[in-house]
Amino acid sequence: MNTENFNNNNNSKQQIISSKEPSKEFLKALNHLKPKWNGKYSEGYRGATIIYREFRSLVRLGKKEGLSEDYVLDQLKERKQEPCLECGKEITVIYENGHTFEENQYCKACKNIRDRREYEEEQERTRREEEPIERYSNKILGYRADYDIPYEEYLEIEKERRESIDKQLEPIKEAIEYGRSSNNRTKKIKLPKGMTKTKWLKQQREKRKQAKYEDKQRRIDQHLRFHGSPNRLIIQRIDKIRCDCEAQEMRIGKFCATCQLLIKVDSYMLGLFREAYERRKSRSEDGVK
Ligand SMILES: [Zn+2]
Ligand SMILES: [Zn+2]
Numbered sequence: 001m002n003t004e005n006f007n008n009n010n011n012s013k014q015q016i017i018s019s020k021e022p023s024k025e026f027l028k029a030l031n032h033l034k035p036k037w038n039g040k041y042s043e044g045y046r047g048a049t050i051i052y053r054e055f056r057s058l059v060r061l062g063k064k065e066g067l068s069e070d071y072v073l074d075q076l077k078e079r080k081q082e083p084c085l086e087c088g089k090e091i092t093v094i095y096e097n098g099h100t101f102e103e104n105q106y107c108k109a110c111k112n113i114r115d116r117r118e119y120e121e122e123q124e125r126t127r128r129e130e131e132p133i134e135r136y137s138n139k140i141l142g143y144r145a146d147y148d149i150p151y152e153e154y155l156e157i158e159k160e161r162r163e164s165i166d167k168q169l170e171p172i173k174e175a176i177e178y179g180r181s182s183n184n185r186t187k188k189i190k191l192p193k194g195m196t197k198t199k200w201l202k203q204q205r206e207k208r209k210q211a212k213y214e215d216k217q218r219r220i221d222q223h224l225r226f227h228g229s230p231n232r233l234i235i236q237r238i239d240k241i242r243c244d245c246e247a248q249e250m251r252i253g254k255f256c257a258t259c260q261l262l263i264k265v266d267s268y269m270l271g272l273f274r275e276a277y278e279r280r281k282s283r284s285e286d287g288v289k
Contacts, residue, residue: 023065029058037076086110116151123147136277
């Protein structure tokens with residue numbers, strides 16, 4: 001599991017906190033495994049196998065008590081009390097196999113300040129390096145430049161993005177859970193009321209067929225978006241133009257015949273974009289959309 005995601009993922013954190021209180025038996029097994037788990041790479045292959053077996057039995061024990069595997073993994077991490085690297089306030093730093101990320105070594109307040117500063121510096125950099133054509137095309141399409149997105153809004157966008165990824169991962173997680181409990185294979189399928197098994201199987205087949213069809217359509221659309229737009233066509237075309245420029249001549253601003261044509265193409269293109277940009281700008285200044 002990606003540690004960074006794991007730490008930032010509010011959903012799984014919620015899950016961990018909402019777990020029930022572990023029993024004494026569980027805690028004993030946990031404390032027995034914990035030091036070995038955190039130094040497991042020094043134990044070699046045989047040692048690692050033993051540790052992993054112990055881990056699986058701890059997970060089984062936890063399951064009986066209603067504790068998830070995520071909870072067990074979280075409990076196995078080492079926690080040390082350390083001063084925040086910025087303000088010195090004592091915080092709990094989580095270590096995995098003796099390692100931690102630098103970002104974990106700051107208190108929440110200092111981390112927020114650092115994150116915001118980093119974001120704003122990055123925005124300032126992209127603002128400075130923006131090419132006119134970027135400004136033009138954003139305006140033509142009615143977009144804001146990325147550097148115009150305030151930090152708070154960016155956090156919201158990121159949160160939504162993470163939630164949508166979590167949602168996409170849900171069925172995968174379920175499938176893994178299902179595969180782990182080996183009894184499930186022989187378990188009888190619970191049929192919906194008033195449905196025969198043949199009918200149910202047919203319905204499942206139809207569902208799979210539909211999913212396959214939708215997946216194919218999605219891929220066709222994606223391919224079209226990536227390869228069919230004039231944007232791509234122009235990139236491909238330019239790539240085919242032969243260039244005969246020599247470094248020595250380039251230094252004094254002399255280019256080959258095809259490149260001289262391309263200089264004209266570039267200025268013509270910029271002109272078109274600038275005109276569209278100006279039109280759009282004056283319209284929005286007049287309050288017309
Ligand atoms: Zn701090
Ligand atoms: Zn050239």
